[in-house]
Amino acid sequence: MSGVAVEAGAAGHGAEPRGKRGDDGQATYLIAIAEALWEEMERDERVFMLGEDIGAYGGAFKVTEGFIERFGPERVLDTPIVEETIVGMAVGAAMEGLRPVAEFQYADFMSSGFDEITTVLSRYHYRAGVPLPVVLRAPSGGGVRASSFHSTNPEPYFAHAGGIKIMCPAFPSDAKGLLKSAIRDDNPSLFLEHKWIYRRIKEQVPTEPDVLVPIGKADVKLEGSDVSVITYGAMVHKALEAAESLAQRGISTEVVDLRTVHPFDEDTVLRSIEKTSRALVLYESFRFLGIGSEVAATIAERAFEHLDAPVMRLAPPNIPVPFSPTLEDAFLPQVADIEAAVERLSTW
Amino acid sequence: MPRIAWLSEPQGPVPYDLANKAMHALAERRLSQEIPDVVILLEHPPVFTAGRRAHDDELLWDEPEVGARGGLVRRIDRGGSFTFHGPGQLVGYPILHLGSGPDAAAYLRRLEEIVIRTGRDLGIELERRNDVQTGVWHGDDKVCAIGVRLMRTRVTLHGFALNCDTDLSWFDGIVPCGLPDHGVTSLSRLSGRRITVSEVRPLVRLHAASVLGLDLVSAPGWLTETFAPAPAGIAPGA
């Protein structure tokens, strides 16, 4: 487990994230997330952070660079490699009235704290009547040649626990607004940051600290009329690329970004299907029992009379994420795969 | 785009009647689209089968003599004349739905192609002889007999029988495929070394999949079990 190469020219310690935007004022996904954390830490003293290497080191991905200098070691805690304890500490702190934001260095390691997350964090409100405003954050997803120990998409595991809201934003402004909403929400949340997106996607991001994105609301990123692609995370960007190429061939694709995967926005999804009558559910976690399985079943149940073709899913097979770049590319849905699937649906 | 097909390779020599009955039952189920395409690869105990065009005088040993040698004689619903199946011969029964506009001639050519490619892998150049008869040949000798029937014009029955290290003396009991001036041979005889059914199976599987456009997956257990003889003392099931 090694650190990820740091972007050259990153501002040094003590510099706050808002100074790290590009000259055009655009913020990368990573910086947008850092801004959200910083602004929420400034806004509410009860908010604090804990995780491995987040303090002195500034975080494995440098998200929290500059934080410990600004907020001090009592609000930016470096922990040992003890995922279960990290969650346990967060639960305890939340019970005592604090608002912890716990970072996992890679989403893959969350399963070391599986019991604490699924049995305790997700259910304790039911047991003790005490709300737990805990946010878990982790870099998830693949496509970066990090293979099966550093590329997991864990949202299906924890969605099944029941009591945790799970967000997987694809765009920087969604990421900032959703993380703020999660921190301000009194319920446990899991905020999954797709590592492929961190430094690859940037856009204009609001600077006002109270601009929030509602949890549980999807966003139609591209309107279309022939086929709906329901997706989230890094796959949103691939879907948009596929849609552009499909448009040249006369196929109009609507891309719906779920943003929150649990609970997901059924109404927006169903409205899209009512319009196009054809659904492709695209997701990056394994095809079997992924978020997309749930979305597809819901579409089939609730939008049956609107369908002009079967509901299709496109997702990787249930195998370890490969090491070899060629194999990883074959494993992940690529733009060409999305185009082919949409085309098949549009001519079904 | 290959389509899924079930591959079943029942163990041991499978009695002819049992296999024939199971094959017809599967073909009916294939016709009604209950099951996907199926490919069966097996061996039979010694049996002479006669197709529709077979004349009785093409069976040179009478039936008691055949029985004495441990063989059977069966008249069946495929076209063609007499042929022999027995140990050392790989028999293939693809049960495929050819669609509503079937091209049976093209299908037969594909079966030939599977065997020709298999021969090539073994260093043996085999060929079709459109001037003589369907089947796979080496010169004037036939190494693989092919006989097919369609069920209700759409689903294939019977298939091919490739001599690997078959005891070719059995063929003295018939005029093979009704052709008195042509001979019979085997892969072993053509190559000068013993080529067994086990050696040939993986090659045939590979070429059957690619020539027929199939994605071969293991057939479910119940299917292979229909080719298993019932244990002694228990009446064979329906």
Add this chain to the structure above:
Amino acid sequence: MTSIQMPQLGETIVEGTILRWLKHEGEAVARDEALFEISTDKVDTEVPSPVAGTVTRLLVAEGDTVAVGTAVMEIDDGAAGATEPAAPAAAEAPAPAAVPAAPVPPPAEPAPVAQPAASVAPVASLPDRGPRSQIVSPIVRRLAKENGIDLATLAGSGTGGRITKRDVLAAIASGGPPGAAMPSVGGPTGLAGPARVAPPAPAAPGAGEELVQVTHIRRAIAQHMLASLQTSARAWTMVEVNVEHLVRLRDAARSAFEQKYGAKLTYLPFVVRATCDALLTYPVVNAELRGDDLAMRRFVHMGIAVSYDQGLIVPVVRNADSLNVPGIARAIADLAGRARSHELKPDEVQGSTFTITNPGPYGSIASVPIINQPNAAILSFDAIQKRPVVIDDAIAIRHMVNLSMTWDHRSIDGELATRFLARIKENLETWDFSSELGL
């Protein structure tokens, strides 16, 4: 009555031998039950029945060898009319596209053209317009039910002839069954489902060849054209028209017209105007054959064939009979322009009652266009040329043009076609168009 033929079991198999009748005269048969056994030089098989009914006649004997396609048995399935495999009924779907070049072999399974008797009370199935024409998706079923659309009247533009949601929506928009599936090219409103031809087996390119995949539009055009040829009983008539005075009028008026109306003045609006009158005078040419009925219309929706980068498209000038020449000119200019910029809406390419094509600008002097289904005819207006003609027994040079029309002999006869064209000719030669130019 259904005729059972010796089936074709392969391209090279030309005959078969009846080995054994499995069903005899007077016996009842169920659908797909085996009727008789045959042997060919490649395979043997039993031939199943395409219908349920009773065997009425055996036409050959056991042991006979007959050519593929020969009728060997007749079955009474309670249908009204006799079926002949060669002439499909008017409203039935066209035969599948792939017909072998060899001497007229029919498909392996005889096409069940006759409808089952009412007393048998079968499940209402859709006409066989392709391998997937029977599939009805939930949205198609619901929209059809809610809007009173009879799915049996729609030709599906989906893969394998499936009726898609777009087909039903188009039918609803045009107030009835739509024209055969022609794709519209829309921007935000999307593309009408392109009809899919069953793709032939992929072949590797030969030396010096490059395989270029055709577009959806091309596929749709291909299917439409082939279907048209297999649907209508095509005949063709041509007349020659003296347009000398029309040419003079247009040359004199064109710049003022363009200034006033903002649209170019071509000859096409005059031809449309003259044709609309002829269509209302001879409404059978403007009608649509639907099964045993002829849908007669008292309006003209004029399809105008437009050539553009993706191929061919036919936008429709609705109620062209109520427009004058400037109105028609403007409508055509608008539709053609939007066709070329891919901005037509789906309902703008549906619902024509007659179509005009104008290859004249490209130089042809006579054409045999293919009817735009489900119209009864299509008119081609070719190039105007100065030609020597005989007037009062002397040779004169006049601007002449050929008007040729491909027409469907199922509903139109030669005399009517000729009278119709003569009417257009008379209109073009004698009308004074200048009054309606408003200049």
